[in-house]
Amino acid sequence: MDCGFFLAPMAELSHRALRELIEGFGGCDEYYTEMISAGALLSGGPFEGWYTDPLPRPEKLVYQLVGADRDQLVRAAALLDSRDCAGIDINMGCSAPAIRRTGAGAAWMTDIDRAGDLAGGLRKAVKKRLSVKLRTGLADDFDYLLRFCRRLADAGVELITLHPRTIREKFRRSARWDHVARLKRELGIPVAGNGDAATAGDLCRRAASGACNAVMAGRGAVRQPWIFAEAQRMEAARRGAGQAGEDGRAEGAGEAAFPEPVNLEETALRFVELLALHQPPEFHASRARRFFAYYCDNLIWAHHVKTLLGRETELSGMAGVLTDYFRDHPEERLRGESAAKQPAPL
Ligand SMILES: Cc1cc2nc3c(=O)[nH]c(=O)nc-3n(C[C@H](O)[C@H](O)[C@H](O)COP(=O)(O)O)c2cc1C
Numbered sequence: 001m002d003c004g005f006f007l008a009p010m011a012e013l014s015h016r017a018l019r020e021l022i023e024g025f026g027g028c029d030e031y032y033t034e035m036i037s038a039g040a041l042l043s044g045g046p047f048e049g050w051y052t053d054p055l056p057r058p059e060k061l062v063y064q065l066v067g068a069d070r071d072q073l074v075r076a077a078a079l080l081d082s083r084d085c086a087g088i089d090i091n092m093g094c095s096a097p098a099i100r101r102t103g104a105g106a107a108w109m110t111d112i113d114r115a116g117d118l119a120g121g122l123r124k125a126v127k128k129r130l131s132v133k134l135r136t137g138l139a140d141d142f143d144y145l146l147r148f149c150r151r152l153a154d155a156g157v158e159l160i161t162l163h164p165r166t167i168r169e170k171f172r173r174s175a176r177w178d179h180v181a182r183l184k185r186e187l188g189i190p191v192a193g194n195g196d197a198a199t200a201g202d203l204c205r206r207a208a209s210g211a212c213n214a215v216m217a218g219r220g221a222v223r224q225p226w227i228f229a230e231a232q233r234m235e236a237a238r239r240g241a242g243q244a245g246e247d248g249r250a251e252g253a254g255e256a257a258f259p260e261p262v263n264l265e266e267t268a269l270r271f272v273e274l275l276a277l278h279q280p281p282e283f284h285a286s287r288a289r290r291f292f293a294y295y296c297d298n299l300i301w302a303h304h305v306k307t308l309l310g311r312e313t314e315l316s317g318m319a320g321v322l323t324d325y326f327r328d329h330p331e332e333r334l335r336g337e338s339a340a341k342q343p344a345p346l
Helices: 016-025 038-042 070-081 105-110 110-127 141-153 177-187 199-209 221-222 227-242 264-278 279-298 301-313 315-328
Strands: 004-007 030-032 061-066 087-092 127-137 160-164 191-196 214-217
Touching: 004 016, 004 191, 004 227, 016 221, 016 227, 016 264, 038 061, 038 070, 038 301, 061 070, 061 127, 061 141, 070 087, 070 110, 087 105, 105 110, 105 127, 105 141, 110 214, 110 221, 141 160, 141 177, 160 177, 160 214, 177 191, 177 199, 177 301, 199 214, 199 221, 264 279, 264 315, 279 301, 279 315, 301 315
Parallel strands: 004 030, 004 214, 030 061, 061 087, 087 127, 127 160, 160 191, 191 214
Antiparallel strands: none
16 A cells, blocks of 8 residues: 555644645545533534544545543444444544543553453444544653554554654653554554644655554644645656655655745635634634644744734634735745745744
């Protein structure tokens, strides 16, 4: 299988508006939704229709579920599995204390039997691809991770996404990609790797290294919604050149340029429009702030513009802040044409 490029599940970010924006640049291979609460879905929460919107590419959509209750997760998975989508993913990696305390997210990783039992129940309910996204575990213990993943695979899980940091590390230190490569070698089912892919060059290097069956990007895809399209073009150029270095790194990956400069102003305003179209008014301000907290790293005066956006409560006000910014800094409109504006490191 060719190495795929996936959009990571991110609460308040991985919704239809971001998918539409990414599709506009050329898309990626799979779009994970933000985590959807199994309990809220089953009890018909007021916003569930927005969370479960599969567009614009249902055939590439993977619903991610979060929850602590086995039966609720199985019933919610069956419900989503009956809709148009590519698969169902279970969140066993969320390290947020509010989630873990309830027994959900990364709490599943502390009990192999409990997680294996859940996977068995899910397998009976889900006809589409069943996957799990997780972290390394409570400690940096690869043997435990492998035993945990083997139990999931034995129960019928078909793909594991590993974000190779421990639960306590949150986003500290670098992701341990050697764990991704080792898990892929030893597990026997496909493994996607996730963590710190900040540029298209990073995606291509991870893909060319053979460490994983897919590379998943989260924050990098919010900062640069064109990241997957750019990586696909780099990959195509590499394949055309027919070269890979002896260390498995793509020759020239990271150096190839996106053919046309990205218009940062148009992209920002397009996202505001997409939010208005595809998210409920109650979500507009919070989702816009979340997105621009990353996207504005493309701009020289990122901190200033984030502060101004933070004062706005309506999308129209945010669009005004962005328009004023680019009017005052026209040299920043086209990415690649202003030397100083490299995105901040993750
Ligand atoms: C704002 C935010 C929200 C996130 N929400 C989720 C989530 O709902 N489900 C999940 O499995 N991971 C979630 N994550 C973790 C990401 O999917 C990903 O594992 C992490 O950001 C590392 O990848 P990156 O370095 O490419 O961003 C979230 C991360 C961020 C920054």
